[in-house]
Amino acid sequence: MHLIINAGKGNQTALAAFILVDFNREDLRILLFMLFLTIYIATMAGNILIVLLVITDQHLHTPMYFFLGNLSCLETCYSSTIMPRMLVSFLSGDKTISIGGCFAQLYFFGFLAGTECYFLAVMSYDRYLAICKPLHYAMLMNGRICVQLIAVSWISGSLGISAIIYLVSKLSFCGPNKINHFFCDFTPVIKLSCNDTYLVEITAFVVCSIGTLPPFLITLTSYICIIKSILRIPSTTGKQKAFSTCSSHLTVVSCFYGSLIIVYGLPDISSLSELKKLSSLFYTLLTPLVNPLIYSLRNKEVKGAINKTFKMLCKPHSCS
Numbered sequence: 001m002h003l004i005i006n007a008g009k010g011n012q013t014a015l016a017a018f019i020l021v022d023f024n025r026e027d028l029r030i031l032l033f034m035l036f037l038t039i040y041i042a043t044m045a046g047n048i049l050i051v052l053l054v055i056t057d058q059h060l061h062t063p064m065y066f067f068l069g070n071l072s073c074l075e076t077c078y079s080s081t082i083m084p085r086m087l088v089s090f091l092s093g094d095k096t097i098s099i100g101g102c103f104a105q106l107y108f109f110g111f112l113a114g115t116e117c118y119f120l121a122v123m124s125y126d127r128y129l130a131i132c133k134p135l136h137y138a139m140l141m142n143g144r145i146c147v148q149l150i151a152v153s154w155i156s157g158s159l160g161i162s163a164i165i166y167l168v169s170k171l172s173f174c175g176p177n178k179i180n181h182f183f184c185d186f187t188p189v190i191k192l193s194c195n196d197t198y199l200v201e202i203t204a205f206v207v208c209s210i211g212t213l214p215p216f217l218i219t220l221t222s223y224i225c226i227i228k229s230i231l232r233i234p235s236t237t238g239k240q241k242a243f244s245t246c247s248s249h250l251t252v253v254s255c256f257y258g259s260l261i262i263v264y265g266l267p268d269i270s271s272l273s274e275l276k277k278l279s280s281l282f283y284t285l286l287t288p289l290v291n292p293l294i295y296s297l298r299n300k301e302v303k304g305a306i307n308k309t310f311k312m313l314c315k316p317h318s319c320s
Contacts, residue, residue, distance in 0.1 A: 017096045018192070019178045020089065033090035039289055040083045046292025047072040047079075050302070057305040063141045064130070065301070067123045070150050074112055074119060075288035081108040082183045082284050099173065102184040107165045109183065113283070114211045115157025120253050121215035122149045124222035127246040132229045160207035167200045181277060183284065187268060212260075219253055248294045255290055259283040 054060045054069030082105065089095050097105070129137045164186070171193040181188045186204055190197045226246055233239045259282035266276065 017098050017177065018102050018173075018184070018189075020095050020097055020182060020184070021178050021180050029090050029093065033087060036083060036090065036285070037087055039285060040079060040087065043079045043083075043285075043289040043292075044076060047076045047288065050292050051076070053302065053305045057308070059301060060305055063126055063146045064123070066146050067119065067126060067150070070153075071116070071119050071123070072292060074116055075291050077108070078112045078116070079285065079288045081105060081112060086182060097184065102179075102189065103165060103169060105184045106168070106186065106189060107161055109284070110161035110164065110186070111158050113157075114160055115153055116256065117212050117215040118153035118156055119150075120249075120256065121218040121222075122153060123249050124219040124226075124246075124253065127249060128222040128225055131226050131246065156211065160211045164200070164204050164207055167203055171195045171197065171200065181280070183280075185280070208264075216257060219257075223250060223253075251294050252287065252291055256283050256287050259287070 050072040051069050054065045054072075060069075085097065085101075085105070126141055129140050133140065168186075168190065171190065172195050173192050174194045176192055179188045179192065190200055223246070230239050230243055259279045262279040263276045263283070
């Protein structure tokens with residue numbers, strides 16, 4: 001496969017494809033394929049199940065589960081942005097990805113990651129209103145507002161990354177073509193450019209700061225207020241019940257932002273590259289898997305909806 005094409009001027013060449021240097025373990029290729037295939041199937045099945053339950057079960061037609069259904073839909077798309085190409089690579093040994101394919105993967109990854117930040121902020125605000133403003137909850141979180149919050153989240157997630165991708169697409173790639181990552185992330189990609197990337201990096205920093213810092217602060221502030229309200233509840237039973245309504249979401253938030261801080265907050269040095277690569281697995285592959293597991297195992301309403309659905313499916317076939 002030709003990885004470079006003539007640029008038309010002198011001896012300059014332009015890359016036609018990148019090589020993703022994922023985990024560098026040829027001896028474990030089949031084992032990694034089976035592991036990630038299992039994770040992908042479980043992720044897709046779990047999140048699609050939650051989406052279907054939220055749509056079909058009347059008891060789940062509330063703002064909290066409306067947001068959860070959208071989050072599960074997002075996680076399904078999120079995993080499909082990265083995982084299928086990884087599986088093909090493990091199975092075939094072909095680690096190449098075209099320039100256009102790399103940019104497309106970078107766009108959808110950035111779009112969905114940014115949207116997830118807004119979703120988590122919206123869900124934390126929803127829990128804040130439910131626990132701290134229960135008398136005003138129905139008015140402040142009605143159907144129209146829920147739809148508007150979700151629409152703004154999807155749109156906001158797409159705007160920032162579009163500007164970044166536009167600038168990245170203007171760069172020339174004519175040197176090394178190996179990306180030291182298992183997907184096309186921003187920093188490893190622009191390192192390969194033979195242009196000055198200062199404008200792209202500054203733009204990305206500003207866009208990411210605007211796109212992640214406000215949602216993170218909203219999430220953090222919401223949970224500080226929630227914890228304060230829970231601590232003021234006199235009975236232990238009341239505290240446990242209040243905390244159980246938001247502990248699942250808090251676990252997902254901790255996994256997502258914790259891994260993001262390790263990957264993008266630590267210095268970009270070679271000694272930390274493997275740690276960052278492993279941490280990237282959490283917010284790209286494991287967080288989408290953890291989401292349905294946590295919400296189904298720790299949530300009585302979701303477990304009840306699952307049990308009711310299985311009973312309905314089994315009834316025509318005389319299942320017990």
